[in-house]
Amino acid sequence: MAIIVDKEEKRRLIALSCKGLLLENGIKNITVAQIAKAANIGKGTIYEYFANKDEIVFEIIMLFVEQIQDDLLIAINNNNTLSCREKMEYFMMLVFSEAYKKEFSIYKEFLSIALCSATPDTVAFRVNCHNSFEVILETIINQGIENDELHQNAIAMIPMIRYFHTGLIVDVSIGRVNAHMEIGSFINSIFGNIIYGENR
Amino acid sequence: MAIIVDKEEKRRLIALSCKGLLLENGIKNITVAQIAKAANIGKGTIYEYFANKDEIVFEIIMLFVEQIQDDLLIAINNNNTLSCREKMEYFMMLVFSEAYKKEFSIYKEFLSIALCSATPDTVAFRVNCHNSFEVILETIINQGIENDELHQNAIAMIPMIRYFHTGLIVDVSIGRVNAHMEIGSFINSIFGNIIYGENR
Amino acid sequence: MAIIVDKEEKRRLIALSCKGLLLENGIKNITVAQIAKAANIGKGTIYEYFANKDEIVFEIIMLFVEQIQDDLLIAINNNNTLSCREKMEYFMMLVFSEAYKKEFSIYKEFLSIALCSATPDTVAFRVNCHNSFEVILETIINQGIENDELHQNAIAMIPMIRYFHTGLIVDVSIGRVNAHMEIGSFINSIFGNIIYGENR
Amino acid sequence: MAIIVDKEEKRRLIALSCKGLLLENGIKNITVAQIAKAANIGKGTIYEYFANKDEIVFEIIMLFVEQIQDDLLIAINNNNTLSCREKMEYFMMLVFSEAYKKEFSIYKEFLSIALCSATPDTVAFRVNCHNSFEVILETIINQGIENDELHQNAIAMIPMIRYFHTGLIVDVSIGRVNAHMEIGSFINSIFGNIIYGENR
DNA sequence: TATGAATGAGCATTCATTCAT
DNA sequence: AATGAATGAATGCTCATTCAT
Numbered sequence: 001m002a003i004i005v006d007k008e009e010k011r012r013l014i015a016l017s018c019k020g021l022l023l024e025n026g027i028k029n030i031t032v033a034q035i036a037k038a039a040n041i042g043k044g045t046i047y048e049y050f051a052n053k054d055e056i057v058f059e060i061i062m063l064f065v066e067q068i069q070d071d072l073l074i075a076i077n078n079n080n081t082l083s084c085r086e087k088m089e090y091f092m093m094l095v096f097s098e099a100y101k102k103e104f105s106i107y108k109e110f111l112s113i114a115l116c117s118a119t120p121d122t123v124a125f126r127v128n129c130h131n132s133f134e135v136i137l138e139t140i141i142n143q144g145i146e147n148d149e150l151h152q153n154a155i156a157m158i159p160m161i162r163y164f165h166t167g168l169i170v171d172v173s174i175g176r177v178n179a180h181m182e183i184g185s186f187i188n189s190i191f192g193n194i195i196y197g198e199n200r
Numbered sequence: 201m202a203i204i205v206d207k208e209e210k211r212r213l214i215a216l217s218c219k220g221l222l223l224e225n226g227i228k229n230i231t232v233a234q235i236a237k238a239a240n241i242g243k244g245t246i247y248e249y250f251a252n253k254d255e256i257v258f259e260i261i262m263l264f265v266e267q268i269q270d271d272l273l274i275a276i277n278n279n280n281t282l283s284c285r286e287k288m289e290y291f292m293m294l295v296f297s298e299a300y301k302k303e304f305s306i307y308k309e310f311l312s313i314a315l316c317s318a319t320p321d322t323v324a325f326r327v328n329c330h331n332s333f334e335v336i337l338e339t340i341i342n343q344g345i346e347n348d349e350l351h352q353n354a355i356a357m358i359p360m361i362r363y364f365h366t367g368l369i370v371d372v373s374i375g376r377v378n379a380h381m382e383i384g385s386f387i388n389s390i391f392g393n394i395i396y397g398e399n400r
Numbered sequence: 401m402a403i404i405v406d407k408e409e410k411r412r413l414i415a416l417s418c419k420g421l422l423l424e425n426g427i428k429n430i431t432v433a434q435i436a437k438a439a440n441i442g443k444g445t446i447y448e449y450f451a452n453k454d455e456i457v458f459e460i461i462m463l464f465v466e467q468i469q470d471d472l473l474i475a476i477n478n479n480n481t482l483s484c485r486e487k488m489e490y491f492m493m494l495v496f497s498e499a500y501k502k503e504f505s506i507y508k509e510f511l512s513i514a515l516c517s518a519t520p521d522t523v524a525f526r527v528n529c530h531n532s533f534e535v536i537l538e539t540i541i542n543q544g545i546e547n548d549e550l551h552q553n554a555i556a557m558i559p560m561i562r563y564f565h566t567g568l569i570v571d572v573s574i575g576r577v578n579a580h581m582e583i584g585s586f587i588n589s590i591f592g593n594i595i596y597g598e599n600r
Numbered sequence: 601m602a603i604i605v606d607k608e609e610k611r612r613l614i615a616l617s618c619k620g621l622l623l624e625n626g627i628k629n630i631t632v633a634q635i636a637k638a639a640n641i642g643k644g645t646i647y648e649y650f651a652n653k654d655e656i657v658f659e660i661i662m663l664f665v666e667q668i669q670d671d672l673l674i675a676i677n678n679n680n681t682l683s684c685r686e687k688m689e690y691f692m693m694l695v696f697s698e699a700y701k702k703e704f705s706i707y708k709e710f711l712s713i714a715l716c717s718a719t720p721d722t723v724a725f726r727v728n729c730h731n732s733f734e735v736i737l738e739t740i741i742n743q744g745i746e747n748d749e750l751h752q753n754a755i756a757m758i759p760m761i762r763y764f765h766t767g768l769i770v771d772v773s774i775g776r777v778n779a780h781m782e783i784g785s786f787i788n789s790i791f792g793n794i795i796y797g798e799n800r
Numbered sequence: 801t802a803t804g805a806a807t808g809a810g811c812a813t814t815c816a817t818t819c820a821t
Numbered sequence: 822a823a824t825g826a827a828t829g830a831a832t833g834c835t836c837a838t839t840c841a842t
Contacts, residue, residue, distance in 0.1 A: 026316075028316065031814085031815060032815070032817080033815075036825090041823080042823055042825055043816090043824075044817090044818080044819080044823065044824050044825065045822080047816095048822070052817080053816060053817090108315045108316060109315075111312075112311075112312045112313075112315040112316045113312075115370060116308060116312045118374055122374065123374060123375055123376065126374040126375045130371070151396055153394060154396040157396055159382060159385070160385070160386055162367065163363070163364045163367030163368045163382070163386075164360060164363045164364050164367055165363075166366070166367035167362065167364055167367030167369075168363045168367070170311060170367070170370060171326075171330075171363060171366060173314070173316075173318060174311075174314045174318055174322065174326040175326045175330060176323065176327065182360075185359070185360070186360055189357075189360065191396075194353060196354040196357055196390050196391075231833085232833060232834080241806075242807040242808055243807080243809095243833090244806070244807050244834085244835080244836080245805075245806055245807065246834095247834065248805070248806075253833065426716070428716065431810085431811065431812085432811075432812060432813080433811080433812090441827075443812090443813085443828080443830095444815080444827070445826075445827055445828065445829095446813095447812095447813070447814080448826070448827075452812080453811095453813090508716060509715075509716055512711075512712045512713075512716045513712075514773070514774045515708050515709075515711055515770060516708060516709055518773060518774055523774060523775055526771075526774040527776065530771075559782060559785070560764060560782075560785070560789065562767065562771070563763070563764045563765075563767030563782070563786075564763045564764050565763075565767065566766070566767035567764055567765065567766035567768070567770070568763045570711060570766050571726075571763060571766060574711075574714045574715065574726040575723055575726045575727050575730060582759060582760075585760070589760065631835085631836060631837085632836070632837060632838080641803085642802055642804055643803075643805095644802065644804065644839080644840080645801080645802055645803065647838070647839085648801075652838080653836090653837060
């Protein structure tokens with residue numbers, strides 16, 4: 001009896017074989033030939049599982065981003081000695097750390113691609129990223145509320161934090177911005193009860 | 201004697217002729233042949249004024265972004281009846297408005313390109329963008345401080361607002377985010393004296 | 401299963417299809433598009449078998465020069481009624497004959513290219529040419545020694561004969577030199593026991 | 601009264617300004633723009649004195665080769681302590697010496713160009729080169745005859761020596777030939793009264 | 801006479817995708 | 822199901838030459 005291969009499973013396997021390739025070359029410079037070689041299959045076979053190159057690239061990126069998110073989640077959950085504030089700082093800094101240099105550049109490439117080609121798939125994936133990100137933030141903030149580090153209404157900050165974080169990623173990539181300092185100020189303004197509006 | 205041309209001036213002129221082209225096709229799909237045609241000059245002439253294609257594209261983008269910033273500045277200064285809060289909202293919403301749809305997409309493309317190729321020129325330009333943006337914000341916030349709409353320390357918010365705004369641009373481009381709503385919440389949290397940190 | 405092609409064999413076939421093309425246009429004016437058309441394959445296919453245009457051109461030239469050498473060898477071996485002196489004359493004259501006009505011009509182009517771009521491949525090939533040339537000369541000279549037409553030490557002349565011949569090719573190409581006459585004199589000086597140095 | 605410039609004189613002057621340029625870049629990579637800059641005149645002006653680029657290049661090359669020949673002549677005449685044999689060796693070796701490395705490569709380029717484009721001008725120039733070369737050789741050989749180093753008939757060797765020398769230049773450029781050794785053997789065979797033909 | 805701005809034909813090379821086997 | 826040979830459209834850039842001033 002012939003082996004029936006689960007297409008979705010095979011897509012994953014192909015994508016998985018390319019992680020190293022992506023880290024070495026970046027998304028932009030990858031070719032289908034390289035992917036086929038890395039996955040140890042024929043070029044034609046790729047097209048049995050993916051409609052076009054973009055689909056493959058996307059599958060690999062998804063794998064990556066999910067990986068980063070898992071890392072974040074694990075890192076946060078495994079550090080129960082940290083305060084909410086510390087966790088949030090840790091959480092926001094992780095992608096800027098030296099250890100994540102290559103992953104960071106892949107993430108930037110994802111942003112770059114996604115910015116200009118908002119297909120239903122990219123959108124869905126990006127929404128999914130948001131959610132994962134927010135779940136983690138929620139966990140952290142909830143702990144903060146329990147610890148009396150934060151008010152109940154801090155949950156409402158989540159989208160804003162996300163925008164801040166994304167914007168920071170972009171500006172760190174482009175300009176001469178010091179991520180650590182900016183995150184420090186930001187967290188300070190949250191936890192420091194700084195009031196900007198005049199109380200009238 | 202042959203005509204002596206002001207190179208910098210000519211660069212501008214060439215770039216200017218291509219604004220429409222860029223709006224139609226987007227940055228990614230533009231070719232040197234198209235640029236030459238749009239500027240009504242020969243392909244070779246392009247290379248008398250620009251070292252390579254990237255330089256031309258960059259010049260055109262600069263023109264665009266500067267235009268947007270000028271529009272912002274004028275819009276803010278010409279609306280003296282608006283409160284600080286209204287101005288800030290207006291300021292943050294402008295790029296998302298229907299009238300700026302095409303310019304918005306050019307700006308996204310700039311971000312997309314800059315994210316993955318941080319040349320000294322892109323960095324310098326991006327830093328310059330920051331500054332212009334911050335100058336406008338400062339004007340708005342200073343007015344708010346004078347009006348007693350904002351505390352003195354509100355000036356410190358500027359970088360954060362910028363990151364928030366950039367992040368929002370990215371997420372609006374990629375995901376299903378409602379810019380108007382998010383900006384509303386954000387401004388609310390600034391002007392509403394919402395305290396997130398527990399007062400201990 | 402897809403067809404597996406012998407790359408080396410295919411290189412030869414492609415080169416072979418271009419012999420006529422080269423003879424018509426000369427090496428300098430050939431384009432990859434022409435080569436592809438002559439070989440009746442796609443332009444991209446060329447690059448499956450050759451790293452760049454130079455490699456293709458080189459392969460075609462090799463084909464030509466090998467052909468000339470084979471012709472020489474055959475001509476020499478098939479004319480056993482000729483004396484050593486006659487054979488040597490025949491050998492040196494062949495490339496200048498009307499029948500080899502086009503091949504001669506290809507050889508000149510090879511010299512022209514090789515003169516200014518001594519890659520390892522050109523060098524190896526040229527060394528190989530030397531050797532073939534010398535093998536033929538050796539055969540001829542050995543026969544002369546057996547026939548008592550030449551001294552034993554005549555073998556030592558081989559490199560000098562080769563330089564003479566190459567130099568003559570260059571000068572015939574460039575100046576108004578009569579190959580037949582020059583070869584005649586040269587052979588005369590060899591077989592005529594002419595002594596140039598004073599016997600002291 | 602306007603200055604009437606002798607066209608031929610101006611051609612020379614332009615060519616002269618480019619000697620350094622040629623030595624740096626080689627003939628192949630030179631552009632008209634570079635020539636104009638080096639000569640400190642406009643690009644258009646070049647075409648007042650030369651019909652096309654080839655003509656300019658040719659003028660520069662002529663200058664060079666003449667220079668080399670002058671050097672040779674001077675070197676030979678200024679070394680009156682040398683024997684005829686030593687002079688001939690010196691004469692043949694000069695172009696291969698380290699001091700003439702760049703000039704040698706220019707000469708190779710000349711050969712390369714001339715091999716494939718035998719215009720009346722190139723031919724005339726090449727013939728002229730022959731003559732200069734032969735004049736020098738004649739001087740050397742005549743001295744040898746006076747010194748009893750050589751027979752009267754040695755004069756007849758001149759063309760052969762020239763072919764040998766040209767061939768050697770080509771082979772040194774292309775293959776792995778040791779000029780010094782080959783010249784040594786050649787001179788030895790001339791001055792050593794080696795007889796190749798059997799005395800019957 | 802001198803200029804230098806403008807030109808555009810010309811060309812090697814890449815790579816996603818197809819399809820015969 | 823798997824393959825990999827074949828493809829050809831698509832594009833940035835150079836540079837000799839012209840010609841208006």
